[in-house]
């Protein structure tokens with residue numbers, strides 16, 4: 739069995755080392771002895787998306803979002819088929835916003851989204867910038883989600899979408915709507931956390947891998963790894979940003 743990862747628009751959507759998330763997924767799979775391929779897909783390249791087990795889209799500025807909106811729109815049916823077949827999608831910041839109904843920039847330009855998840859995002863003149871520590875639950879177990887945000891968009895979740903995590907501490911924590919972070923709708927995950935997020939949130943990385951392996955009925959291949967280094971880093975960041 740081969741685990742296939744697609745990295746969408748790596749040339750346009752790669753703020754704050756979002757590419758690192760793809761590397762973390764690849765490495766954590768390889769450390770389990772899994773055969774992994776990573777394909778980069780950008781404007782005009784149209785491989786069959788349901789052939790992928792995991793699709794990752796990073797963050798970008800408004801300018802990039804406007805550039806890729808049309809190209810992304812052409813992939814909507816393929817992405818929908820992929821999701822129906824169990825493909826797992828992770829969207830970060832711009833990648834997250836583009837999965838929803840639309841993203842309206844702070845200057846009022848409305849960029850159409852894929853309408854795959856029930857969210858809308860409106861840009862604000864005040865940016866939210868800083869480190870964030872969140873808590874999320876994965877199959878009944880609490881774990882940390884740690885990253886960095888820099889965005890103007892404020893996202894509202896509709897009834898079909900559920901929040902991904904609860905904010906314990908955001909350096910830019912000023913708005914009530916920041917109390918909840920990200921989204922989950924089926925196998926689609928969205929978050930504002932860059933960093934790369936998955937290097938600091940190994941349980942979430944493994945959860946994405948587990949869901950991707952579920953597609954092949956091969957979850958058993960996700961054998962345990964030693965996360966003590968990641969755990970120590972998390973504790974250091976929690977002490978620094980949240981307090982003792």
Ligand code: GLN
Pocket residue numbers: 753796797798799800803830831832833861888889890891892
């Ligand atoms: N352009 C979007 C915003 O500012 C996304 C930014 C990002 O990906 N960091 O909200």
